[in-house]
Amino acid sequence: VRSVSSKTKKRSRKTQAQRSQAMRRRLLDAAVKVLRRRGYAGFRVAEVEAAAGVSRGAQTHHFPTRDELVIQTLGHLFRNTQARALKRAALIGKGDDVVQALLRDSEEFFLGQNFPVAFDLVTLGGKRSRISERVKQIARSTRVPVERAWIEAAIRSGVPPAEAEDLVWMTINVVRGLAVRKLWQNDRRRFARLLEKWHRMARGGAQ
Amino acid sequence: VRSVSSKTKKRSRKTQAQRSQAMRRRLLDAAVKVLRRRGYAGFRVAEVEAAAGVSRGAQTHHFPTRDELVIQTLGHLFRNTQARALKRAALIGKGDDVVQALLRDSEEFFLGQNFPVAFDLVTLGGKRSRISERVKQIARSTRVPVERAWIEAAIRSGVPPAEAEDLVWMTINVVRGLAVRKLWQNDRRRFARLLEKWHRMARGGAQ
Amino acid sequence: VRSVSSKTKKRSRKTQAQRSQAMRRRLLDAAVKVLRRRGYAGFRVAEVEAAAGVSRGAQTHHFPTRDELVIQTLGHLFRNTQARALKRAALIGKGDDVVQALLRDSEEFFLGQNFPVAFDLVTLGGKRSRISERVKQIARSTRVPVERAWIEAAIRSGVPPAEAEDLVWMTINVVRGLAVRKLWQNDRRRFARLLEKWHRMARGGAQ
């Protein structure tokens, strides 16, 4: 991509660190795909390797165990989501329809492809408690800041500070509930109607 | 299902059937425990056998495959839940606080021990599509009647028929949303506050 | 082996316990072969299975882990050796040449095929400490009775009790030393000469 002055080392455009980084990324992206397709129960490292076009050795080098790979994958996923959410919340200013914006953001997260993955992992319990704990911690550390950002956004938009927190919680919660329902019955029109209804109630209540 | 022709063997056969029934029940109860502890991914038939105090052969006899056991277990769980819910909905009469009653019923289901199990199973995808389909079907066939019953209860209690469906959906949905949040952060006081808030909003909207 | 009166069950000559026993024996015998050929470091359960003509499942059923198989194999080996040794010691009576008899018995054990196996296992240390401990314990519990039996035999044969213990120890020890030398240099004539020399010295000392 960037020009190299020396002829002799033409091929070595990438340092080891860069190659390493690229490989990690390929593996994580492939792992996301597999988690979406199979869930944690059906997650096979071999499938990730095949999807990433990477050898067994390379995989274990970067992620020594299956669970480590899963956890890092979740972190990868949540970091991206978080970044988008924070950006959106930051755009909210005085007079903006924060409920509307928050609904859109939540829909993308909860009704998108990532949430089932997160959900699946969070429900792991018992013997798998080690992974379970780390998953919960990742969820906390990425979602709490998002909620905080939206609460501040709500206040900026004009919602009374005393009500902002509940408003944000409830709005997120409504979408979260639909995400679960979607798992066994995906009725988009009804979902849209319900969200619209909440939108009206929330604006009514906040005004 | 099969006809009983001989009277003479009635007694002994009945004993057999009872024993069989008892064994099935022990296995299903044990399977519930294991599903709670380990989730589907960590579900091992051997652990069920140990928990039930039953031999390998007995388990295989009653539930030929692992997935069959899981599905029957889920059915077992949902049937119980459904029965309780229908009973409660039937108690609602004119003037009763249907939102309150529905919230209580939903809390028991969604915030109780059974929901994570159901949730875990519903998220199975891909390769496991066979079981996944049956799980969804069980969810549909047990939850839809419950919703219908509550809608009717709402109408009986005095909610305008045009609003009853949305009211029930939204009320259930709010609790469902909290059930997910609970997976990684169980803040009971805040949950109670949110449910109370919804209670007030719903009654305000319905009045 | 035993006659079965019923015609219909002609084929079921063996009980489950007998079949189980036979299978264990086949596995142990095969494991002995593999341990001799490869040593502990090169011991592969798959090779044992192939040698025994047994499936992976059957193997794990009887010996859940590789190390368990190894340990049981050693026990198997030592039990046989011990039985033979005790029988021989019991034959010694007044006036018999106990040193000669003990030398023959020790030669069979230490210079035979079994000793290198035992030796290999006893040297395992460190991380493998669990197996190492059990191996040592097996060695102790089978060899100590053998030594005791020979000491008693020596006394019966006429060796002064005060000298019997040292005599037995030293005789066994001489053969044991040659067993080690044999590992890298097998000079039978010289070994025979040395043992003969010790025989003369011992009889001289004991007289």
Next chain:
Amino acid sequence: VRSVSSKTKKRSRKTQAQRSQAMRRRLLDAAVKVLRRRGYAGFRVAEVEAAAGVSRGAQTHHFPTRDELVIQTLGHLFRNTQARALKRAALIGKGDDVVQALLRDSEEFFLGQNFPVAFDLVTLGGKRSRISERVKQIARSTRVPVERAWIEAAIRSGVPPAEAEDLVWMTINVVRGLAVRKLWQNDRRRFARLLEKWHRMARGGAQ
């Protein structure tokens, strides 16, 4: 061994060679530790690297394969032992107690830390025949000169030449036998008594 032609590069080359030498030494010493702790079966090149504080690449550079490292380690060990033994044998003069001196030397070797390592390696058989052969050869080429040196020392001390060889062999053999017994039962007092007994017998027989 190799001639140094250029004077100009003497300094820098020496530095390189020294560093190389030091690294080899660190690796060999670490390998000794690991062999003692784990035996050949549990020997992992990664553990050697960790113990030596050396990178994967450096290890590979000096010892291209695992077995090469093991063999070099054994050579390292035996060379040291041999040097000490030859020095001790050389000190023996007319009238000295050669049995006593040989017992001391043998105790250090056979009852010390190095012998189990050697022993473990010598027992490797079958598939590992390549390494096994080299190990035996190392044992032969270091031990035979030691034995010869002691035989000569015995003759110098006054033992009749016809008896010297057997005396040395037997003395070494007695200690070697105890080395094996020590593997599963370390009874120092008894060992000392037995060695003392042999000392008296040998002097008696030699006089």
Next chain:
DNA sequence: ACCGGCGGGACCACCCGTTCTT
């Protein structure tokens, strides 16, 4: 000389379903 990413063979344990026996 030294470093570490990477390739990939090997091996064991897990786990379920089947097949006798009792």
Next chain:
DNA sequence: AAGAACGGGTGGTCCCGCCGGT
């Protein structure tokens, strides 16, 4: 119906060696 032996696929991890970089 219940119990236990047996079959065998599968998958994660280990571990070594290679080789392109530094």
